[in-house]
Amino acid sequence: AQTVTQSQPEMSVQEAETVTLSCTYDTSENNYYLFWYKQPPSRQMILVIRQEAYKQQNATENRFSVNFQKAAKSFSLKISDSQLGDTAMYFCAFVKTDSWGKLQFGAGTQVVVTP
């Protein structure tokens, strides 16, 4: 079974600064996808960034980037130039390529951006 671990329950960062959220996962699969989802106070789940395991290049979406270390089974999210609107819960999620697509989520990291 796959497990996804987010070891930081909460992170605080000042506006314009950078914060890095950690995520590790445990799997015997070679092909899979990883995602970061953002859940603001409205509780909607919003896709932030995705990474395909067979791609070595780290994904980037504007101020969001990942550091994907396949051998270490690590998938951290970096938020650069943090903005107040980045305040949210962030979930790391994993899905096997050969499954029906069940996403497995970590416990989440609450990010608080302060002025």
Place this chain on the structure above:
Amino acid sequence: EPEVTQTPSHQVTQMGQEVILRCVPISNHLYFYWYRQILGQKVEFLVSFYNNEISEKSEIFDDQFSVERPDGSNFTLKIRSTKLEDSAMYFCASRSRDRAIGYTFGSGTRLTVV
């Protein structure tokens, strides 16, 4: 941008009552899901649905739960006899054939069982 629409946004029901949560997935998506998030806890998979049948379900998805896609657009989750512990946020999600694109989630239904 296409959205997954869930109704109602908040439902309060008495213990033992039946509830139906509704979702309209993105029109060209083929795979549909329900997830649950108890307040302050992680998001948990309930069920996946493809080609008009359940493809996978979790241990949470017992005989009290059912899903259907009655008319080719709506995707519903029914809880037959609600319990207090069913109180949670329920998310519907859908995706296209390409798993790499990711999943689109609805804004959720907050179910409160009293």
